[in-house]
Amino acid sequence: MRSKKHHIDIDGIPIEVTRKRVKHLRIVVYRSSGFVRISSPKRVSDREIYRFAESKIDWVKKHLQKKSSSDSLPAPKFTDGETHYLWGEPYRLRVKEENAAPQVCLNGSGEINMFIRPKTAVEKREKVMREWYRAKMKQEIPALIEKWEPVMGVTVKEWGVKKMKTRWGTCNVRAGRIWLSLHLAKRDPEFLEYIVVHEMTHLLERLHSRRFYGLMDQFLPGWRETDKKLGGKHWKK
Numbered sequence: 001m002r003s004k005k006h007h008i009d010i011d012g013i014p015i016e017v018t019r020k021r022v023k024h025l026r027i028v029v030y031r032s033s034g035f036v037r038i039s040s041p042k043r044v045s046d047r048e049i050y051r052f053a054e055s056k057i058d059w060v061k062k063h064l065q066k067k068s069s070s071d072s073l074p075a076p077k078f079t080d081g082e083t084h085y086l087w088g089e090p091y092r093l094r095v096k097e098e099n100a101a102p103q104v105c106l107n108g109s110g111e112i113n114m115f116i117r118p119k120t121a122v123e124k125r126e127k128v129m130r131e132w133y134r135a136k137m138k139q140e141i142p143a144l145i146e147k148w149e150p151v152m153g154v155t156v157k158e159w160g161v162k163k164m165k166t167r168w169g170t171c172n173v174r175a176g177r178i179w180l181s182l183h184l185a186k187r188d189p190e191f192l193e194y195i196v197v198h199e200m201t202h203l204l205e206r207l208h209s210r211r212f213y214g215l216m217d218q219f220l221p222g223w224r225e226t227d228k229k230l231g232g233k234h235w236k237k
């Protein structure tokens with residue numbers, strides 16, 4: 001009898017096939033390791049498994065690419081010539097060393113000027129940049145909240161900007177407080193507005209319930225598209 005585990009190869013991608021007590025064929029891509037696995041019911045033939053794998057291979061490739069493209073992005077060092085984003089637009093970074101308080105600003109010719117003291121470490125450069133993004137966010141958020149409060153009939157008591165790793169925003173319903181991810185400053189402004197509306201909708205409906213999505217449809221009919229572009233799925237839980 002054949003072992004329960006074997007490998008097939010589609011377009012040069014090795015796929016581990018495991019036969020177990022499952023009802024349907026299922027394929028999983030482990031993005032962090034690039035490992036691909038198919039779980040198959042015991043009765044399904046090798047030929048059917050192969051055909052299933054073939055039918056999914058474009059999807060598999062897309063997922064594997066996502067991994068490599070995000071992995072291959074080197075961590076920024078905040079050195080001269082690097083590209084950094086503000087509100088979805090790329091800017092070349094110009095680093096100028098001088099003995100004065102650090103400062104970041106747009107220089108009017110599509111560049112970001114970063115003034116730092118000579119020999120400033122990368123962590124400190126990152127922090128200087130982060131504070132600049134925070135200031136940019138703080139310029140935009142009040143107008144958005146003011147715009148949406150009367151439309152939605154809610155009041156935001158407090159808001160803030162935070163460095164978040166896995167989320168675009170959070171809402172503390174009881175405190176009437178929303179937090180927004182600092183990374184939104186790098187993306188198109190439509191995303192900031194979308195997340196502000198999302199978090200403010202929680203003031204009306206705490207859970208991601210049908211009612212929640214109904215309210216979102218009412219406030220921002222195009223939000224599903226925006227969410228997709230943002231790579232969201234967080235909201236679909």
Ligand SMILES: [Zn+2]
Nearest residue numbers: 198202208235
């Ligand atoms: Zn939410």
